[in-house]
Amino acid sequence: MKYFLLFVLAALLIGCMAPYQKKSTWSVGYAETQLDENIFRVSFEGNEFYDEDRTADFTLLRCAELTLENDYKYFAVIDGKSSVKTETTYIPPTYQTYTNAYSYSTTQAVGGGVFTSTTPSANNTIMMLKEKPAGGISYSAEFVKKSIREKYELDKQK
Numbered sequence: 001m002k003y004f005l006l007f008v009l010a011a012l013l014i015g016c017m018a019p020y021q022k023k024s025t026w027s028v029g030y031a032e033t034q035l036d037e038n039i040f041r042v043s044f045e046g047n048e049f050y051d052e053d054r055t056a057d058f059t060l061l062r063c064a065e066l067t068l069e070n071d072y073k074y075f076a077v078i079d080g081k082s083s084v085k086t087e088t089t090y091i092p093p094t095y096q097t098y099t100n101a102y103s104y105s106t107t108q109a110v111g112g113g114v115f116t117s118t119t120p121s122a123n124n125t126i127m128m129l130k131e132k133p134a135g136g137i138s139y140s141a142e143f144v145k146k147s148i149r150e151k152y153e154l155d156k157q158k
Contacts, residue, residue, distance in 0.1 A: 019050075020058055020154055030062040038128040039078075040066055045121040052120045054152070056082060059122040060139070061148040067141035072128035076138040079125040088116045 023029030023045060030044045044059040067075040093112030099105045132138055149155055 019054075019152065020061065030058065032062065032066055035125070038070070038072065039125065040128070041123060041125045042066060043121065043123045045119060047119055048117045050120055052082060052084060052122075055120040056122045057148050057151065059124050060144055063124055063126050064139070064141040064144035064148070067126070067128045068145065070128055072130055073141060074129040074132050074138045075126045075141055076129065076133070076136060077124045078127050080123065082120065082122040085119045085121070086116060087119070088114060090114050 019028075021027065021029045023031045023043075028045055028047050028050065030042065032040050032042045034040050040063075042059055042063050044055055044062060046055040046058075063075055063077070067073070091112050091114075093109040095107050095109055097105055097107045129138060132140075
């Protein structure tokens with residue numbers, strides 16, 4: 001039982017971390033790689049507190065911010081992927097043996113169990129544009145940024 005409580009406590013602490021941040025080794029968050037002057041691959045990895053929609057939205061949010069940071073106004077997603085990784089962890093129980101005055105012993109299993117967690121992730125390869133193209137689908141970076149930040153109330157979290 002104590003391992004289960006430790007697992008729940010750790011999961012809650014991870015869930016309480018900033019929901020939108022740059023990814024570090026053991027955290028959720030975004031990362032990007034520049035592939036050309038105006039082309040980037042942007043990824044976001046969540047944890048068990050994120051669903052696929054939130055992960056996809058946060059990937060688009062980073063695409064929009066990156067576009068604006070590079071002095072572009074629009075972006076087009078030229079390739080996009082999402083996935084959910086499921087991991088199952090087995091924590092063995094601990095055994096406690098009790099002996100009474102008559103040398104009678106009982107052994108009891110405590111804690112342990114099987115725990116499953118999911119990790120959603122999304123990747124977008126984007127092309128940043130100065131002007132809105134006549135054909136094809138492109139996004140206004142300012143609009144996407146404002147819309148997603150409002151949806152998740154990111155400006156209220158500090």
